[in-house]
Every structure is written in structure tokens, then in C-alpha cells.
Amino acid sequence: MPEKKIWWKHGVVYQIYPRSFYDSNGDGIGDIPGIISKLDYIAGLGVDAIWLSPVNMSPMFDFGYDVSDYREIDPIFGKTEDYSTLIKECHKRDLKIIMDLVFNHSSHLHPWFIESRSSRNNPKSDWYIWRDGKKGKYPNNWMGEFGGRAWEWDEVREQYYLHLFLKEQPDLNWRNNELRQAVYEEFRYWLDAGVDGFRLDVINFFVKDKEFRNNPFAIGRYPRPHDMQKHIYNRNQPELHDILHDIRSILDGYDSRMMVGETFADDMNPAMPASYMGDGSDELHLAFDFSTMFLQWDAKKFFNSINSWINAVPNNGWPCHVFSNHDQPRSMTRFGKRNESESRGKVLAVLLLTLKGTPFLYYGEELGMANRHIPKKHIHDPVGLKYWPIPVGRDGERTPMQWTPGINAGFTAGEPWLPLNNNYTKVNVQTELKDEKSFLNFYKSLIKLRKRNDILAFGSWEPVNKGEDDILSYRRIYNNRELLVILNFSSKLKKKIPVDITNRKVLFSTHRTADSIVGTDENYIYPYEATVLM
Ligand code: TEU
Ligand code: CA
Numbered sequence: 001m002p003e004k005k006i007w008w009k010h011g012v013v014y015q016i017y018p019r020s021f022y023d024s025n026g027d028g029i030g031d032i033p034g035i036i037s038k039l040d041y042i043a044g045l046g047v048d049a050i051w052l053s054p055v056n057m058s059p060m061f062d063f064g065y066d067v068s069d070y071r072e073i074d075p076i077f078g079k080t081e082d083y084s085t086l087i088k089e090c091h092k093r094d095l096k097i098i099m100d101l102v103f104n105h106s107s108h109l110h111p112w113f114i115e116s117r118s119s120r121n122n123p124k125s126d127w128y129i130w131r132d133g134k135k136g137k138y139p140n141n142w143m144g145e146f147g148g149r150a151w152e153w154d155e156v157r158e159q160y161y162l163h164l165f166l167k168e169q170p171d172l173n174w175r176n177n178e179l180r181q182a183v184y185e186e187f188r189y190w191l192d193a194g195v196d197g198f199r200l201d202v203i204n205f206f207v208k209d210k211e212f213r214n215n216p217f218a219i220g221r222y223p224r225p226h227d228m229q230k231h232i233y234n235r236n237q238p239e240l241h242d243i244l245h246d247i248r249s250i251l252d253g254y255d256s257r258m259m260v261g262e263t264f265a266d267d268m269n270p271a272m273p274a275s276y277m278g279d280g281s282d283e284l285h286l287a288f289d290f291s292t293m294f295l296q297w298d299a300k301k302f303f304n305s306i307n308s309w310i311n312a313v314p315n316n317g318w319p320c321h322v323f324s325n326h327d328q329p330r331s332m333t334r335f336g337k338r339n340e341s342e343s344r345g346k347v348l349a350v351l352l353l354t355l356k357g358t359p360f361l362y363y364g365e366e367l368g369m370a371n372r373h374i375p376k377k378h379i380h381d382p383v384g385l386k387y388w389p390i391p392v393g394r395d396g397e398r399t400p401m402q403w404t405p406g407i408n409a410g411f412t413a414g415e416p417w418l419p420l421n422n423n424y425t426k427v428n429v430q431t432e433l434k435d436e437k438s439f440l441n442f443y444k445s446l447i448k449l450r451k452r453n454d455i456l457a458f459g460s461w462e463p464v465n466k467g468e469d470d471i472l473s474y475r476r477i478y479n480n481r482e483l484l485v486i487l488n489f490s491s492k493l494k495k496k497i498p499v500d501i502t503n504r505k506v507l508f509s510t511h512r513t514a515d516s517i518v519g520t521d522e523n524y525i526y527p528y529e530a531t532v533l534m
Contacts (some may be wrong), residue, residue: 003458007096007506008197008258009318011048011081012353012447013360017326018055018077019063020364020400022411025054030411031401032078041429045366046447049096051199051260053326054082056102061168062146062382064100065201068107072185087194087512096196098260100410103183103505104205105169112182113170120157127179128170129162130154131212141214142234143226147174147386149431150234164234165317166382187250189296197258203284204263204276206398207240209233220266231266236416244276244283260286260320268294268305270312280316286358288320293328297335297344299489300467302351310356310461319357322363330397333371342368343528346442346510347487350530353446354485356461359441362399367432368439371396372421380418402428449508449532455483465498471525473498483507484527486534495526505534 005011017276022034034057039123042050058071064074073080090097090257101494106113116124131139134288135153139160143306144167151160152167162171173179187198205434213233220227221528251257263273289312291305306321313319323331335344345368352359363369379385384393395418402424404410409424421427432438450456459476466472470490476483488494502520509531512522519532525531 003454005457007048007256008260009358011096011358012046012450013049013051013320013358014042014045014047015051015053015325015362016361017363017398019053019417020398020411022401022403023416026412026414027076027416028412028417029076030041031076032073032082032086035263036082036086039089039093039095043093043095045444046451047095047361049098049196049219050090051098051197051360052100054102054201059107059168061107061166063195063380065102066105066107066169067102068109069111070101071189074133084193091194096275098197098199098258099118099195100199101186101190101192102201103172103186104202105163105165106170108168108170109400112172112179116170117154117157119162120159124178126176127173127182128207129173130157130159131162133160135419140212140233141229142212143224143229145226146382147224147226149202162208162248171205171208175210180243180246184246184250191227191251191257192332197260197285200259200261200284201389202264203244203261204240204265204272205235206243207237207511208235209237218266222387224387227266236272240276241278241283244278248278248282248284258285260284260288263287264290270309274309274312274317276312277314280314280318282529286318286320288322288360289321290328292321292323293325293334297337297489298467299470299472299487302465302489303467305473306355307466319355320360321357322360322362323352323356324362324397325360326362327394328397329371330362330365330369332368333396334364336370340528341370341371342439343488343491343510345439347489347528347530349439349446350442350508350510350532351472351487353443353450354483354532355478356458356459359450362397366440366443367402367427367429368426369399369402370421370423372399372419374399374419378419404428404430438450446508453483453507454478455481459483467495468498469494471498486529486531486533488525488527488529490528493527497523497525501533506531507534508532 019030021030023030023032024036055077056067057074057432058064059067073083078269116128133139138151144150146166147239184198218230265272268291273289276284289309295301310319381393399418400411400416402409405425432440455476455478459478462475464473473486501518502523504518511526511529
């Protein structure tokens with residue numbers, strides 16, 4: 001009996017940043033009707049699910065990651081009915097839909113917060129995190145991720161409230177049971193509406209230290225005050241497990257729903273995301289390990305990061321992999337080295353689509369889209385507004401999707417909300433579809449390979465070469481059948497290779513003809529070769 005495919009384990013997920021995907025009405029901002037009109041393109045890629053960054057009602061201080069109504073759709077993205085149409089149209093095409101829910105914090109304009117801040121004794125007074133203190137004397141040393149203190153003084157309550165991000169993003173108090181129940185109702189609302197899964201924003205930040213202890217000093221990635229602390233007291237508190245059990249049992253009351261947690265760490269230790277998968281069946285279905293996002297181009301480093309992640313995942317759990325998203329520079333830019341970025345991009349694509357675990361793609365990754373430098377006057381992201389030029393902010397990875405070589409890459413008939421990457425005349429859907437050798441067609445055939453091949457879906461992951469001599473290679477084994485994946489991270493031809501590949505059949509390759517058999521005189525690896533062999 002072949003194993004049954006489960007969409008979130010054996011499928012591919014495609015992340016859309018709605019503002020930047022496709023603008024249907026010429027206001028320069030992508031929207032839900034725009035996404036609907038591109039669903040055939042998405043289904044044509046062969047992916048199984050889409051994840052939309054938040055589209056709920058929001059004053060957009062953090063572009064949707066500050067929600068003022070968890071049920072309504074923000075008018076900039078469309079009507080609430082448009083979202084129901086989107087669900088239906090996805091399902092028609094066998095696509096699942098994953099909603100981004102932001103429940104570490106809400107917008108300061110959410111009615112819950114408006115009520116909570118109105119007095120010290122209203123029914124929702126404890127739904128956010130309020131602390132006494134004298135004005136000017138902060139409750140503790142916690143800093144906001146987006147600048148300044150994590151505490152904001154409120155003149156009415158004469159108290160501070162906590163915001164781990166912007167002051168327009170007050171943190172919800174997950175230690176309050178009424179708040180928990182209210183949030184669970186929002187989950188049920190969307191499950192009833194037919195949403196297949198959730199991506200839970202900074203899930204590991206939900207619960208904070210009961211005693212609000214000061215964070216200790218640390219050397220951070222950036223010289224921002226926020227990064228000069230070890231965040232042990234404002235994240236990852238043990239009570240989070242109870243909450244995840246609750247949410248899991250709500251989801252388990254429905255048919256094949258899934259939640260993936262954004263588990264954010266400074267130290268890249270995979271034990272943290274793994275811990276929130278519980279025993280593999282009672283907390284998160286999937287968790288993000290972002291360690292590959294911060295690596296240099298180095299086969300050994302990739303091996304270590306992926307291997308430790310796969311091994312950290314609990315026995316009944318399942319890994320997932322992500323190389324790009326809306327918060328970090330695109331992989332094409334991070335690893336872009338002069339004219340080698342395309343070759344590296346292809347090696348990465350083969351890696352992502354042949355690993356054990358669910359691959360997450362970020363819109364445009366399939367085209368080879370790269371970041372663009374955003375001049376200061378065009379910066380929208382609060383991180384960039386506050387800190388430019390170090391860090392520059394996240395607009396560069398959020399530029400509009402590149403559909404055609406025409407004006408504004410066919411993204412909008414108006415003025416795009418962010419400037420486009422100038423490479424759109426070459427890097428775009430229309431041009432690439434016509435070119436057999438394009439990045440897009442490369443991706444499409446890789447996704448097809450993954451779908452057709454049960455070994456890639458179900459197989460175990462057995463390292464062969466752990467990055468020595470720039471080679472990363474592994475077997476995927478299922479029911480006594482195996483595939484061998486070989487990736488050359490260097491621009492050099494490798495004559496001494498870890499495993500004899502002669503007489504193997506080529507299933508997919510950057511350099512060799514598919515379905516050919518490797519001859520005795522071909523037992524070497526080309527520069528930046530990525531090959532899947534049977
Ligand atoms: O990101 C969490 C997070 O920690 C990132 O903000 C990261 O530290 C930052 O991008 C580095 O500059 C999530 C969302 O993905 C992000 O878009 C939101 O802004 C943030 O939460 C707040 O909701
Ligand atoms: Ca629009």
C-alpha cells in the first residue's frame with residue numbers, strides 16, 4: 001500500500017506578499033482579485049498551497065502585521081466576499097489556502113486595545129500587557145524590535161503597555177484566559193470559513209516572563225539596542241506549550257488543517273522551533289527554522305544547518321524548509337556573486353525541492369527574482385524608516401512580482417507602491433515561460449519531479465557528502481528504492497567525487513540530459529552542477 005499524501009507534508013507551499021503580487025484596479029497595490037486572476041499561473045507551477053501574508057483590516061503601520069479586525073478584509077486588498085471567492089477558486093484548482101494570523105500583538109486600533117487602554121478596570125483591561133511604573137522609568141530593559149523601548153506610556157491608564165514591535169502593535173496578554181478564548185474564536189471563524197491552514201506570526205513570542213525580568217546583555221547581529229540583548233525573558237516561555245495544545249485540538253476537530261509557526265530565534269538553534277512541534281502530533285504541524293537564511297555560501301554550513309534541523313524534528317513530526325521570505329533579502333541576492341548568482345540559485349532550487357520536508361517558496365523565487373536597492377525616499381518598511389542604512393529594511397525583498405517585460409512588469413496599470421527591480425525586462429513570467437532554459441521552467445520541472453516521485457515525498461534523508469570539498473550530496477530512500485542528489489557549491493570541476501555515479505540514470509540535472517545514463521567517462525561533477533540520479 002503506498003503511503004497517503006498529506007498536502008502540508010508532501011506538497012509545496014507558495015508564499016504571496018499580497019501588496020506586491022498583482023494589482024487588479026490600478027491603485028498600485030496588489031489585491032485579492034489580482035491574486036484570483038493569477039491562480040491558474042500558480043496552479044500551473046504545480047504547487048499545492050498558497051500562503052498569503054496578512055490581508056485583514058489594518059492601519060498598515062507594519063503592512064498588515066498590525067491587525068485591527070481579524071475577520072474583515074482590508075479594503076485595500078478587496079472586499080470580504082473577495083476572500084471567500086479566493087477560498088473557493090483555490091479549492092476548485094486543488095490548491096489549499098493558508099492564512100497568516102498575527103496574534104502576538106494586534107493593532108493599537110483594534111477595539112480590544114481601545115477598550116483595554118480606556119481604564120484600569122474595564123473588562124478587557126488585562127487583555128494586553130500593562131505595567132505600573134513612573135513615566136520615564138520603564139518597567140524593565142526590554143527593547144522593541146523596530147526601535148526604542150518595548151514599553152509605551154499611556155496617559156489615560158498612567159501605565160506602560162508592552163510592544164515587542166512598533167508602539168502601534170501592542171502585545172496581547174496570553175496569560176489572560178478570556179483573551180485566549182477570544183482568540184480561539186477567531187481561529188474557529190476562519191476554519192469554518194474553509195481556510196486550510198494558518199501561518200502563525202512570531203508564535204514563540206506569545207508568552208512573556210511572569211516576573212518581567214531584565215534581559216541580559218549580548219552581542220547582536222546588528223548594532224541596534226534591541227540586538228544587544230539576549231531575548232530570554234520576552235520569548236519562549238514554557239506556558240506556550242499549553243496554548244499550542246489548545247490550538248492543535250481546535251484544528252484537529254476539522255479535516256486536514258495545518259498550522260506552521262514562525263519561530264524566530266537569534267541563535268539559530270533548531271531545538272527551539274522543534275520544541276514547539278511537541279511529540280510531533282500535539283503542537284505545531286510545522287515550524288520554521290531560519291538558520292539557512294543567515295548562512296554564507298558554503299556547502300558545509302548548509303549541510304550542518306539542514307542536517308541539524310532534520311534531526312531536531314521530533315520522530316512523528318515533519319521538517320519544512322525556507323530560503324526566502326518577506327523579512328530577509330532574497331536568496332538570489334544573499335548568494336549573488338557577480339554572474340554566478342543564477343547558477344547558485346539553481347543549486348539552491350534543487351536542494352530545496354529534493355530535501356526531506358515541505359518546501360516553502362516565496363513569490364518570484366521561481367523566476368530568479370532578486371532584491372532591488374530601494375532609495376531612502378521610497379522606503380516604506382518601518383524597519384528601514386527607523387534604521388536605514390543598517391539594516392536597510394525589508395522593502396527590497398517585497399518589490400512587485402514581475403509578470404511581463406512591459407511597463408511596470410505588468411504588475412499594475414498605475415504607479416507601483418514600490419519601485420520594480422530593473423531586471424524585469426528579462427526576469428519575468430511571460431519571457432521565461434517561452435524560454436525552455438529559464439529559471440521558471442527549471443523550477444516547474446523540479447516541482448513536477450517532486451510530485452511524480454514518491455521517494456522525494458516520503459523518503460528518508462541519508463547524507464553522503466557533508467559539504468567537504470564543496471560537495472553536498474545525499475540519498476533519499478523509500479521502500480528500498482533510492483535517489484541520489486549531488487550538489488556542487490563551487491565553480492570548479494570536481495574529478496574526485498564522493499560516490500561513483502557511472503551507470504546511474506539522470507532524473508534531473510543542470511548539466512546532463514534527463515533520462516540519459518552516466519557513462520564511465522563522465523564520473524565527475526561540473527561547476528555548480530545539481531543533479532538527481534536514480
Ligand atoms: O517577523 C518576526 C521577526 O522577528 C522579524 O520581524 C525579523 O526580526 C525582522 O524582519 C528582521 O528585520 C514577523 C513578520 O514576518 C514580520 O513581517 C512582522 O513585521 C513581524 O513579525 C511583526 O508582526
Ligand atoms: Ca489594487
